Amino acid sequence: MKVFYRTEMSADSGGYSPSAGKPDQVVSDWLSSESLKAEIEIVSDFDPVTIDDIKRVHDSDFVDGIMSLEIANGHGNTSAEVRDTLLWTSGSLYAGCVAALSDGVSCSPTSGFHHSCYDDCHGFCTFNGLMVAAAKVIDEGLAKDVLIVDFDAHWGDGTADILKKFPALLSAVDNLHASDLPASEFLDWIEDVLSLGPRPDLVIYQAGADLHEDDPLHAGYLNSEQMRLRDRLVFKWCKDEGIPVCWNLAGGYQRDEDGGISKVLDIHRATAEEAIY
Ligand SMILES: [Zn+2]
Incomplete structure (x- = not known):
């Protein structure tokens, strides 16, 4: 499985969410796992998306304000370090989508997309890379129907907001949110909704770690084994149906006593294992 990663994708946001720093941390974790290391290929020779790619799905003044540091990013600050990751994280997801179309499965170790609206952002998300990547593969004729399986704990309000602004994208992109049913x-x-829904050309799977029962922003949902089953069901459906899938990380806020994120890394590692096997 190709993993589209460059160090430019990571930053210390200086805030509550560890998401901006996760690309470095998850890739380092996976490369320290003998079984995963043998199954993943780190790909670094991809391009960032362009400002025009971002403006395809966002308001021009909003994009300019974020890039000039006049508008606060999704972490609520104007960190140049975070700003400098933004074209790379969307570039990673787009490159992952293109690779999935030929390889079947790929990974973009990115977060910080689905609360990014057309002209506003919040919830540790700045630009909506899900919609940037989806619009780009559709515009380039690489896919006609894209399904965003957004199994982060939180509703992708930014994705929905952008889809409302672009009727042509709304007919081409489905945004499936995790149910709040008991585990x-x-x-x-999951099995029902995937098998009964329309069959897309490409799935972008947000495997958010914050559906975990111990997550401080969404405690009381899935245990670790159920999180793994969630991933297994999504990847199995894609594999059985022959649907390409690019997955990414999204949320996850558990902290160790020393402030580390080992429990979040455990969840993302399990998703990587399910994507491969
Ligand atoms: Zn979340």
Whole structure:
């Protein structure tokens, strides 16, 4: 499985969410796992998206304000370090989508997309890389129907907002949010909703780690084994149906006593294992 990663994708946001720093941390974690290391290929020779790619789905003044540091990013600050990751994280997801179309599965170790609206941002998300990548593969004729399987704990309000602004994208992109059913029913629901829905040309799977029962922003949902089953069901459906899937990280806020994110890394590692096997 190709993993589209460059160090330019990571930054210390200086805030509550560890998401901006996760590309470095998850890739380092995966490369320290003997079994995963043998199954992943780190790809670094991809391009960042352009400002025009971002403006395809966002308001021009909003994009300019973020890039000039006059508008606060999704972490609520004007960090140049975070700004400098933004074209790379969307570039990673787009490159991952293109690779998935030929390889079947790929990974973009990125977060910080789905709360980014057309002309506003919040919730540790700045530009909506999900919509940037989806619009780009559709505009380039690489896919006609894209399904965003957004199994982060939180509703992708930014994705929905952008889809409302662009009727042509709304007919080409479906945004599937995780149900708030109890865990046992949620896993059955995944099988039903995927098998009964329209069959897309490409799936972008947000495997958010914050659906975990111990997550401080969404405690009381899935345990670690159920998180793994969630991933298994999505990847199995894609594989059985022959649908290309590029997955990314999204949320996850558990902290160790020393401030580390080992529990979040455990969840993302499990998703990587399910994507491969
Ligand atoms: Zn979330």
